[in-house]
Amino acid sequence: MTTAPKTTAPRKRAPRQSALTAAEIERFFAALQAETPEPKGELDYVNxxxxxxxxxxxxxxxxxxxxxxxxxxxxxxxxxxxxxxxxxxxxxxxxxxxxxxxxxxxxxxxxxxxxxxxxxxxxxxxxxxxxxxxxxxxxxxxxxxxxxxGQPTIAVDTHLFRVSNRSGLAPGKTPLAVETKLEKLVPLPYRLHAHHWLILHGRYVCIARKPRCPVCVVRDVCKYPDKPL
The missing domain is CATH 1.10.340.30 (Hypothetical protein; domain 2)
Incomplete structure (x- = not known):
């Protein structure tokens, strides 16, 4: 009596953390840092x-x-x-x-x-x-x-969420998914200011309706498919 060969269910592939390579992620944040070495939040406060x-x-x-x-x-x-x-x-x-x-x-x-x-x-x-x-x-x-x-947390607002998904840096369907990926992906030297850089980039360059790709400092590593020439 022959028995049918056992079949195993295909393994589910883990979601890819980023469309960028480790080298590209380093270049991404190095460029943002060079543009704005000491980013600041834009809310006024005294304590x-x-x-x-x-x-x-x-x-x-x-x-x-x-x-x-x-x-x-x-x-x-x-x-x-x-x-x-x-x-x-x-x-x-x-x-x-x-x-x-x-x-x-x-x-x-x-x-x-x-x-x-x-x-x-x-x-x-x-x-x-x-x-x-x-x-x-x-x-x-x-x-x-x-x-x-001074804790290296990442606050995901609409600007940061857009930049992370559009660029391929840390795609995710929810703010928490994006935050979790960025916590793993952002090189340690950039971790403290990462959320400021990404928020400011989304607010002033990678804007929602018409991103300003010609002046974008991360244009060379960004995976956005509709970048204007």
């Missing part, structure tokens, strides 16, 4: 607490619009205690030019109270702790950890 508030307010809003509102606000409320004393109504009035200002005012007061009650009025330096605060998600937490505390 970790005001940075946290500014990032919470920046959701679905421009940095310039947030800065216009927070300039006067932070002059009178630059600590959790001062913000709570100011009260939700006055916070709401101060940020009324920002989208979703009603919800954001509630979150600012609530997170301030939580900082006072649970963290000695200090901004925690752990992502899991930050994510327990009202209005704070993973992206906000990563921004605060990176800018305020």
């Amino acid at each position: 970790p607490y005001t940075l946290l508030v500014a990032v919470v307010l920046s959701a679905q809003a421009t940095d310039k619009g947030v800065n216009r509102a927070t300039g006067p606000l932070f002059k009178v409320a630059d600590t959790p205690e001062k913000m709570v004393a100011l009260g939700e109504e006055k916070v709401r009035e101060a940020i009324k030019t920002i989208g979703l200002f009603n919800t954001k005012a509630k979150n600012v007061i609530a997170l301030s109270r939580q900082l006072i009650d649970h963290y000695g009025s200090e901004v925690p330096q752990r992502r899991d702790a930050l994510e327990t605060l009202p209005g704070v998600g993973r992206k906000t937490a990563n921004v605060v950890l990176n800018i305020a505390f």
Whole structure:
């Protein structure tokens, strides 16, 4: 009696981390670094607490619009205690030019109270702790950890997500997928500033509708198929 040969299911191939080679990734970040050696975030702040508030307010809003509102606000409320004393109504009035200002005012007061009650009025330096605060998600937490505390986190916003997918650097269907890939791919010397470089590149060069490929410093390694000649 003969038996049919055993068949094994084909192995699923692991998703490719990047369309760029390791050498190309190095050139990618070296070019961004050469263009902007010390990139900075564009939100105004005076301490970790005001940075946290500014990032919470920046959701679905421009940095310039947030800065216009927070300039006067932070002059009178630059600590959790001062913000709570100011009260939700006055916070709401101060940020009324920002989208979703009603919800954001509630979150600012609530997170301030939580900082006072649970963290000695200090901004925690752990992502899991930050994510327990009202209005704070993973992206906000990563921004605060990176800018305020110098941790090599990668905050994936719409600009960074676009650049990572369009260039082939770290393609992914979700912000978390892109973040996870970048954490593995970005060479260590570039890790601290990586998210700033990618966000600024997406904001000013690799823009959504008509990317400025002729002036792009990573044009030679970018895998975007529709680059203009």
